[in-house]
Amino acid sequence: MKLSISLQHRFPGFGLDVAFEAPPGVTVLFGPSGSGKTTLVNAVAGLLRPDRGRIAAGDWVLVDTQARRFLPPHRRRLGYVFQEGRLFPHLTVRQNLAYGRWFAPREARTESFERVVDMLGIGHLLDRRPGALSGGEKQRVAIGRALLAAPKLILADEPLAALDEARKAEILPYFERLRDEISVPILYVSHSSAEVARLATTVVALKEGRIAAMGSPADVLGDVAVMGARGAASVLTARVVAHHADGLTELTTAAGALWLPLLPDASGTTIRVRIAAQEVILARARPEGLSALNILTGTIIEIRPGHGPGALVTLAVGEERLTARVTRRSVEAMDLAPGQTCHAVVKSVAVAPEDVGTGRAGEPAG
Amino acid sequence: MWDAVSTWLGPAEWQAVRLSLRVSFWATLASLPLGIFVAYALARWSFPGKQALNGLVHMPLILPPVVTGYLLLITFGRRGTVGQFLDAWFGIVLSFRWTGAAVAAAVMAFPLMVRAIRLAIEAVDPKLEAAASTLGASRAWVFVTVTLPLILPGIVAGAILAFAKAIGEFGATITFVSNIPGQTQTIPSAIYAFLQVPGGQEAASRLVVVAIVIAMTALLLSEFVARRVARLVAGS
Numbered sequence: 001m002k003l004s005i006s007l008q009h010r011f012p013g014f015g016l017d018v019a020f021e022a023p024p025g026v027t028v029l030f031g032p033s034g035s036g037k038t039t040l041v042n043a044v045a046g047l048l049r050p051d052r053g054r055i056a057a058g059d060w061v062l063v064d065t066q067a068r069r070f071l072p073p074h075r076r077r078l079g080y081v082f083q084e085g086r087l088f089p090h091l092t093v094r095q096n097l098a099y100g101r102w103f104a105p106r107e108a109r110t111e112s113f114e115r116v117v118d119m120l121g122i123g124h125l126l127d128r129r130p131g132a133l134s135g136g137e138k139q140r141v142a143i144g145r146a147l148l149a150a151p152k153l154i155l156a157d158e159p160l161a162a163l164d165e166a167r168k169a170e171i172l173p174y175f176e177r178l179r180d181e182i183s184v185p186i187l188y189v190s191h192s193s194a195e196v197a198r199l200a201t202t203v204v205a206l207k208e209g210r211i212a213a214m215g216s217p218a219d220v221l222g223d224v225a226v227m228g229a230r231g232a233a234s235v236l237t238a239r240v241v242a243h244h245a246d247g248l249t250e251l252t253t254a255a256g257a258l259w260l261p262l263l264p265d266a267s268g269t270t271i272r273v274r275i276a277a278q279e280v281i282l283a284r285a286r287p288e289g290l291s292a293l294n295i296l297t298g299t300i301i302e303i304r305p306g307h308g309p310g311a312l313v314t315l316a317v318g319e320e321r322l323t324a325r326v327t328r329r330s331v332e333a334m335d336l337a338p339g340q341t342c343h344a345v346v347k348s349v350a351v352a353p354e355d356v357g358t359g360r361a362g363e364p365a366g
Numbered sequence: 367m368w369d370a371v372s373t374w375l376g377p378a379e380w381q382a383v384r385l386s387l388r389v390s391f392w393a394t395l396a397s398l399p400l401g402i403f404v405a406y407a408l409a410r411w412s413f414p415g416k417q418a419l420n421g422l423v424h425m426p427l428i429l430p431p432v433v434t435g436y437l438l439l440i441t442f443g444r445r446g447t448v449g450q451f452l453d454a455w456f457g458i459v460l461s462f463r464w465t466g467a468a469v470a471a472a473v474m475a476f477p478l479m480v481r482a483i484r485l486a487i488e489a490v491d492p493k494l495e496a497a498a499s500t501l502g503a504s505r506a507w508v509f510v511t512v513t514l515p516l517i518l519p520g521i522v523a524g525a526i527l528a529f530a531k532a533i534g535e536f537g538a539t540i541t542f543v544s545n546i547p548g549q550t551q552t553i554p555s556a557i558y559a560f561l562q563v564p565g566g567q568e569a570a571s572r573l574v575v576v577a578i579v580i581a582m583t584a585l586l587l588s589e590f591v592a593r594r595v596a597r598l599v600a601g602s
Contacts, residue, residue: 045500046499046500047496047499072499073496073499074499074501074502074503074507075502076500077502078501080501086494086496088494090515090516099498099503099511100501102502103501103502103503103507146501149501149502155500
């Protein structure tokens with residue numbers, strides 16, 4: 001189901017003016033705080049009535065100010081996962097999970113209660129109240145509650161932002177499973193490029209209430225205008241080949257073998273890996289006698305000098321792109337130019353666990 | 367126990383106690399829905415005349431009770447504007463009846479009830495109500511399934527406070543519906559009446575004991591209920 005949004009709304013001192021169409025899958029609204037992400041999601045949820053605009057999922061129109069149509073939130077059939085969980089404190093976990101289900105039309109209740117409880121691993125919590133749950137447990141229950149409401153559209157507003165790194169690592173895989181196993185479109189708000197790299201089918205980068213860039217995770221994360229030179233990164237698709245006894249996982253990519261710290265994914269799984277541009281070193285000749293394990297080979301397609309001493313060099317590796325952040329001095333000394341074959345060196349340990357997610361980069365999964 | 371209490375008290379005193387309990391019970395119960403509605407309006411809505419409504423609700427708290435009673439008399443009395451209407455159309459007469467005493471008690475207790483409930487409503491996070499609405503609950507369902515359970519401790523506290531205030535109401539009651547044994551003579555009116563006649567001290571002091579027991583019971587009950595509900599909501 002295609003999600004089409006065009007919105008104009010003014011607050012004192014801030015204005016939101018966006019228009020985009022997102023294909024099925026996970027659309028991540030990405031940007032710093034104050035860029036208008038939450039405002040946009042609340043307009044989709046019906047918690048905010050926009051000055052002007054139209055929001056539709058497929059042919060189902062939620063808001064159309066010209067046609068004077070505004071569906072109240074309770075008639076929009078949403079599953080909204082909030083940053084702070086917002087579980088009902090006076091209800092048990094079981095009652096929280098059943099809350100939205102009760103209001104959903106009978107024929108829409110296709111998601112089985114047991115399956116959702118199993119998928120989220122919350123079977124042992126059903127009789128507790130939210131006050132007795134940890135942050136990660138609360139967020140899993142919140143995801144379950146949203147799913148069981150039989151939503152036509154799932155909204156998630158920085159659902160991981162209030163959690164520590166360990167809890168983030170616990171919850172993120174559930175969103176990957178939602179993307180891969182459930183056909184409901186997801187609109188996901190985040191300011192973390194690692195989450196974008198792992199989850200997004202489409203990224204809409206917002207800046208001060210406007211769209212700064214839109215595209216695949218690889219396109220947007222590699223965009224200096226959005227990310228800044230320091231934040232630029234590439235997203236590569238890789239397949240798990242084997243796990244080795246020395247604590248490394250061997251993968252293949254279009255550009256050659258990739259060795260990463262041990263991953264939980266089974267052999268044969270396709271995953272996506274985010275590699276920060278500043279962690280990549282370039283060499284004209286294939287280097288030898290090097291401690292770094294990963295040497296990926298590609299063709300230079302673009303060299304973008306920055307305002308400072310740096311430059312971003314982008315290689316084509318198969319159908320994907322790998323960007324390296326090097327100095328302008330190196331570009332001159334190595335005489336780099338588009339069309340040349342070049343080797344990119346990446347340390348295994350430069351890729352953190354949160355940079356690795358399931359699914360192919362840049363196309364809808366499932 | 368009731369038998370023991372009714373033999374310990376004289377018939378006139380027992381009558382006053384029973385009347386007081388009945389007047390206060392109905393005053394509290396009948397004004398509770400309106401109290402919740404007004405508290406909700408004051409806590410959540412903005413509308414023209416909100417400050418006027420707030421002032422009107424609090425008026426009985428700051429006016430001399432005799433003034434409130436007099437205003438009730440000229441409004442709801444037989445010759446009063448509303449009183450005439452009620453009598454002509456519904457055959458309802460409030461003046462010099464126990465129902466009038468209940469109206470006086472309800473009006474005097476109303477600000478206390480509304481304050482307690484309003485505080486409870488203001489403590490409910492509107493974000494929880496928004497979450498409920500995104501899950502498919504209409505406004506009415508959000509109120510019934512989320513707001514109401516969360517403000518229940520406040521409602522109970524407000525009701526008990528109002529009940530205790532109604533038991534003690536004197537000035538407005540005696541001005542509006544006078545001091546008729548069996549009809550409008552509540553505990554405070556009875557104590558006042560006993561103290562006017564020689565040898566009435568003993569009966570008066572028995573009623574004082576009853577008043578203290580009722581007040582203490584109400585207080586302890588409200589503490590107990592509030593703590594129990596709070597524990598339920600916190601979840602342990």
